[in-house]
Amino acid sequence: MSRSGVTVSSECVTAFEELKLRKSHQYIVYALGNNDTEIVIEAKGEPNERTSETNVLTANYEEFVKVLPPKDCRWIIYDFAYKEGDSEIVKNKIVFISWSPDNAPIRSKMTYSSSKDALRRAFNGVAAEIQGTDSSEVSYEALKDKVAKK
Secondary structure: OOOOOOEEOHHHHHHHHHHHHHOOOOEEEEEEEOOOOEEEEEEEEOOOOOOOOHHHHHHHHHHHHOOOOOOOOEEEEEEEEEOOOOOOOOEEEEEEEEEOOOOOOHHHHHHHHHHHHHHHHOOOOOOEEEEEOOHHHHOHHHHHHHHHOO
């Protein structure tokens, strides 16, 4: 349970484990449900093609960014695929994204912020955490810079 009294549904953890171990999803979008008392799954993305082509990796990610609500907060677990330098080897890191756009309602920002730790603690194996308030902070290149440093 978080400081805000929000709980994490068991399906949230199960879906995360499936993403992490079976690569069954590319991403999972979490939201507040049940009158803001529980964190639930809002959407799941199909797994990306496992390919070494950078343009495919960035195109898949750009499609994902379009599902982020422009005026409300969310949390996302993303199985982020990238290449370092001239390498043809595709690496994957699990990233936790806290999406809180500038024009989201203050109450939503406060509730999501105070509830984040409950969700984050439920996930073992997250390589990086990103706070995004606009699309530039969650761009493919911004995430790649963050995960490549780990």
